[in-house]
Structure formats: C-alpha cells, structure tokens
Amino acid sequence: MNLKICGMKNENNILDVAELNPSYMGFIFYEKSPRYFNSVIPELPENIKKIGVFVNSTFDYIRGKVEKHNLQGVQLHGDETPELCSKLKALDIIVIKVFSIKNQFNFNVLEPFEDVCDYYLFDTKGKEPGGNGYTFNWNVLKKYPSIKPYFLSGGIGPKELDALLLFLKRPESELCCTLDLNSKFETAAKLKDITKLKAFQKKLIDANYIR
Numbered sequence: 001m002n003l004k005i006c007g008m009k010n011e012n013n014i015l016d017v018a019e020l021n022p023s024y025m026g027f028i029f030y031e032k033s034p035r036y037f038n039s040v041i042p043e044l045p046e047n048i049k050k051i052g053v054f055v056n057s058t059f060d061y062i063r064g065k066v067e068k069h070n071l072q073g074v075q076l077h078g079d080e081t082p083e084l085c086s087k088l089k090a091l092d093i094i095v096i097k098v099f100s101i102k103n104q105f106n107f108n109v110l111e112p113f114e115d116v117c118d119y120y121l122f123d124t125k126g127k128e129p130g131g132n133g134y135t136f137n138w139n140v141l142k143k144y145p146s147i148k149p150y151f152l153s154g155g156i157g158p159k160e161l162d163a164l165l166l167f168l169k170r171p172e173s174e175l176c177c178t179l180d181l182n183s184k185f186e187t188a189a190k191l192k193d194i195t196k197l198k199a200f201q202k203k204l205i206d207a208n209y210i211r
C-alpha cells in the first residue's frame with residue numbers, strides 16, 4: 001500500500017512531509033482551493049512522485065504546470081474527457097482520473113477511461129470538487145468491475161483508521177493501491193500535521209499494510 005499526501009503548500013512543511021517518504025505528494029492547481037499551490041516545489045527525493053491536482057483545466061495549462069514543476073503525474077478532479085487523458089498520457093506521465101461517490105455509483109462510466117489512465121481515484125462527492133473532508137460509503141466498491149488499481153480518497157483521517165483497517169481486510173480493497181491523505185491531517189494554517197501523519201503511518205506499518 002502506498003501513501004499520497006496531498007494539498008502541500010509550504011516549503012518547510014513539504015520537506016518535513018518528505019521525511020516520511022510517501023510514494024506521492026500532491027500539489028493543487030485549482031485556484032478556488034484553500035490549498036492552491038502557487039510556489040516553488042523544493043528538491044525532493046526521486047522516489048517521491050509529484051502529482052498535480054487539476055479541475056477542468058485545459059491541456060496547455062496542465063502541460064505548463066507539468067513542465068514548470070517537473071510533475072511525474074496528474075490527478076484530474078473535474079469532467080475531464082478520455083481524449084484529454086489520452087493527450088496527457090502521451091506526455092509520459094501518470095494519469096489519475098478521479099470519480100466522486102456518495103452512496104451509489106454507476107461503474108459503467110469508467111469504461112471509456114480504461115485505456116487512457118493509469119489509476120482511478122475514488123473520492124467523496126461533495127460541495128467542492130475535492131477536499132471535502134468526509135468519506136463515502138466504501139461498500140460501493142464491492143461492485144468495482146476493473147482490474148486497474150485505484151486510490152482511495154475522501155476524508156481519510158485518524159478517526160477513520162479502524163474502519164479503514166476493516167476495509168483493507170475485505171476483497172473489494174484488493175486493488176486499492178494507495179491511500180490519499182489531505183484535509184484530515186491539517187493544522188489550522190493548512191499545513192500538514194507531521195505528528196498526526198507519523199502516528200497514522202506507524203499504525204499502517206504495524207498492521208503490515210505499508211513498509
């Protein structure tokens with residue numbers, strides 16, 4: 001299991017999070033977000049992949065950010081088309097297409113994306129396109145029809161750990177490759193709380209889900 005720590009903003013905080021060695025760090029390029037990233041990403045160890053998060057941005061805007069920040073991947077949180085995913089894949093980057101879920105989900109909508117993205121990310125449907133801070137009904141994933149690994153996202157925090165450990169024992173979590181952590185690990189200043197992240201990571205290590 002991998003960890004993605006998202007919504008990074010501040011240079012020192014980015015470097016502190018890097019010490020935890022997550023597989024991915026996310027930077028939000030959506031201006032309306034309180035986590036909007038408009039700075040310079042410090043040098044990170046090569047094994048931490050930098051992922052840009054976008055909401056209905058154009059190909060040129062996304063490519064500009066990929067080039068400027070040397071991003072290894074993009075996470076698409078809006079109504080992006082399979083055609084856009086395909087053009088982004090041609091840049092030789094990781095393409096993660098997001099789908100938002102509440103209590104039900106029609107998995108047929110994944111079909112046109114099967115060949116044009118690397119991963120799906122399942123987030124909670126809410127008022128905002130992302131970062132809503134609450135979970136969806138993970139039972140919905142019992143009907144997941146694909147063989148593509150997916151990221152689990154949406155309101156995952158310390159209070160969700162017990163439910164998460166139960167979920168990870170169930171067959172529908174078999175293809176869950178990454179846990180996405182965001183607003184539930186923030187201080188009031190929208191920095192990532194290193195103590196909280198470390199404690200969460202340790203519990204996942206102790207339960208043998210991450211190394």
Ligand SMILES: O=C(O)c1ccccc1N[C@@H]1O[C@H](COP(=O)(O)O)[C@@H](O)[C@H]1O
Pocket residue numbers: 006007026028030033034035053054055077123124128129130131132133134153154155156180181182183184
């Ligand atoms: O965090 C945001 O502000 C945000 C804004 C627009 C699109 C995506 C955003 N964040 C992503 O949302 C999910 C869930 O976050 P949370 O755990 O519910 O806070 C996560 O993948 C973030 O990358």
